[in-house]
Amino acid sequence: MKTSIRPALNASTYEELCERIFEVHREVSFCAWNGMEPIVEPKAKPPGAAKRRGLIDAHFGPSAFDTIRARYKKNEVANDDVFDAFAALWTAERFASRQSRTLPETPSVDSAGLPMRIVY
16 A cells, blocks of 8 residues: 655645746747847847846846856756756746736636646
């Protein structure tokens, strides 16, 4: 007989999760961060990397990227992964300060009542 180690979730647990868990899409975040202008250049190419790096430097400070980059070998964590992490962090800050927005603006909910949304 199989037993589950996952606790049963009730309505109040779902409400709490709705306030703490959200989905981020890195390119949606970069678009919003860039004044709702998509960055069409790939992040792995110099022009796209420079645009994303400019946003990171302006918001988190010019040494933020280099500080994180120095902690990990490039064969362990690629530059584009660091860019993505900063996009998620930028979005998390907006979420925490109640400045974030969602796609869609009025999200539907899944069968468990959790909103199906991308936060940016």
